[in-house]
Amino acid sequence: MGKILNLRKQPAKAPQTLQRRREEVKVTEKPAVVIEQFAEKPEIFWEAPSFYYNPQKRYLSLITVALLAGAAALLIFKYDTLTSIFLILASLVLLLYSKQKPTMSKIAVGQSGILVDEIMYYYKDLKSFWIEYNPGGPKELSLESAKWYMPYVKVMLSDRDxxxxxxxxxxxxxxxxxxxxxxxxxxxxxxL
Incomplete structure (x- = not known):
């Protein structure tokens, strides 16, 4: 048979040996420069409208008039009440949506993800990104989400480089x- 181990409580010698070992190992401190580098996380902040707003609505007014005219024609000639009501409601929704003005969103891009107002989009939940920039047009950051029900998140860049x-x-x-x-x-x- 091999060696028999005694599992009973030992005298207080064991903690002293651990203490000696701890004293022997010297802890090396990292230079302050390295700590300051990691404490400084690069972040970019800006404010931008929550969505692209185009004040020229000439096409929208034409579509709204066409929907209302189509609803009136269906109601008069075909007596199709249900489709007419649907077309009238669709034109009202378009009108209400066109009157909505964007709010200013606070956006922050950091080490862990992108914060838009109160919503955090972590990098681990995103597949890719693309910056859409056409001179004279809107600048937009597009984020492809890993979630199937939310394919793209669009963030306006406004005046940010x-x-x-x-x-x-x-x-x-x-x-x-x-x-x-x-x-x-x-x-x-x-x-819209």
Whole structure:
């Protein structure tokens, strides 16, 4: 048989040996410069409208008039009340939505994610990003979400330099071009 271990309580010698070992090991302190580098987290802050606002609504007014005229024609000639009510409600929704003005959102891009007002989009929950910038047009940061029900998050860049924002985000997310959907194009044309 091998060696038998005594599992009974030992005298107070064991803690002294641990204390001696702790004293022998010297803790090396990190230089203050390294600590200051990690304490300083690069962040970018700006304020921007919550969505793209186009005050010219000529196409929207034409569509609203066409919907109301279509509803009146269906009601008079075909006696189709249900479709007429639907078209009237659709035109009212378009009118109400067009009157809505954007609020100013506070946006912060940091080490852990992107904060828009009170909502935090962590980098681990995002697939990629793309900055849409056409001279003379709106500057927009597009984030592709990993969630199937929320494919893209659009954030206006306003007066912020897109190169500065890109240089920070590219460290955490891959850059991939995001195509605007048909709904985005139509909404921009209508001024929504």
């Amino acid at each position: 897109p190169v500065e924002v890109r240089s920070l985000i590219v460290n955490f997310l891959p850059e991939k071009e995001h195509e605007n959907s048909l709904v985005d194009h139509i909404g921009r044309r209508l001024g």
